[in-house]
Amino acid sequence: KGGNRIGTQTDYKIIGIEPGAGIMAQSNKAIKDYQLDQWQLQEGSSAAMAAELKKAYNQKKPIIVTGWSPHWMFSTYDLKFLEDPKKSFGAVEDIHTIVRKGLEQDAPGAYTILDQFSWEPADIEKVMVDIKDGTDPEKAAKKWTDANKDKVGQWTNGAKAGNGETINLVYVAWDTEIASTNVIAKVLEQNGFHVKLSQVEVGPMFAGVANKSADGMVSAWLPSTHAEYYKQYKNDFIDLGSNLHGTKNGLVVPKYMDINSIEDLK
Ligand code: PBE
CATH class of the missing domain: 3.40.190.100 (Glycine betaine-binding periplasmic protein; domain 2)
Structure with missing residues (x-):
């Protein structure tokens, strides 16, 4: 056989x-x-x-x-x-952006940007390939945002500029999430926020946003990949919906x- x-x-x-x-x-x-x-x-x-x-x-x-x-x-x-x-x-799934309760009141501009964040597999792949080829993730993110001002402009449209507020984003060291988290962090920084990235494991990523020790994440694969984590915490955070469609x-x-x-x- x-x-x-x-x-x-x-x-x-x-x-x-x-x-x-x-x-x-x-x-x-x-x-x-x-x-x-x-x-x-x-x-x-x-x-x-x-x-x-x-x-x-x-x-x-x-x-x-x-x-x-x-x-x-x-x-x-x-x-x-x-x-x-x-x-x-x-x-085929979507990747969702999830934020903590209260972020909208505490940092409305960051909330708007996270809410409007949305891109395509070809976009994230560009960043991933760049990082794989040795570019520092932060530099790769900057490069992509510089080259895609139209798309970034849609994410930041109408967002109130920050005043140095710290936004804590959590992510897992998966190649997809290293790319997406660095890109959204860069965009938040360009709009007046101070972003802190914390690399954690998947359980603590969901728990962190639910218990408000983190402000948000862009890494929830739904409906099936992270179904168990999502079910456990869904009443304790805000699901802002899909930021990317077409994962497998x-x-x-x-x-x-x-x-x-x-x-x-x-
Ligand atoms: N992944 C990448 C993750 C979600 C993002 C497919 C490795 C997982 O299996 O949980």
Whole structure:
């Protein structure tokens, strides 16, 4: 069987990321849904996953990783998502902006900018590729905002300028979120706010906005990836809706591998 062959070649390992990530729960669900009893989901970090992918790819070795789009990996390597007929990874999603209760009163301009923040996968990919190529995230964010004044102008339209108020944004060190958080931080700074970025884990990211120790985040993948976190805290924060449409999670392999579906791993 194909699954045995691939399993032997990869040690029956799926290279995962941070244990709290939604994609890890989805991958464990896939292992159950497709009865991949022999397979193991390896915990680690997004950076370690990317390093393992790079190493295997350069040697044309088989590898299976937890992957998501938008992501620079798809413009850097020839990759494919394995088909997911049982929908263990949900469908195409949105990324939501979520702020603490009271932010609108305390910093109305920041609230307006966060509320109006909205861009496309191609935008965030530009920033992600730039960071992957070695540009400092803050510089990459500045570069993107300088080159996209029209879009940024829509986000800041009508926003009351800040007076040096501190805005605490929380994010997880996923490549998507490093890019988006740095961009919105830059725009808030350009409009008179002092922004503090805190890198946390996914649970504390949601908890922080709910308990008001953080002002906001732009990193809630919904409706399914972060459903559990969202459900737990949804009465305690303000969901400002989608800032990006068209994300996708799944198991990702190099195109040189001759499997096409998660079912082929059985
Ligand atoms: N991700 C990127 C996250 C959301 C953003 C897909 C790795 C997750 O799985 O929770």
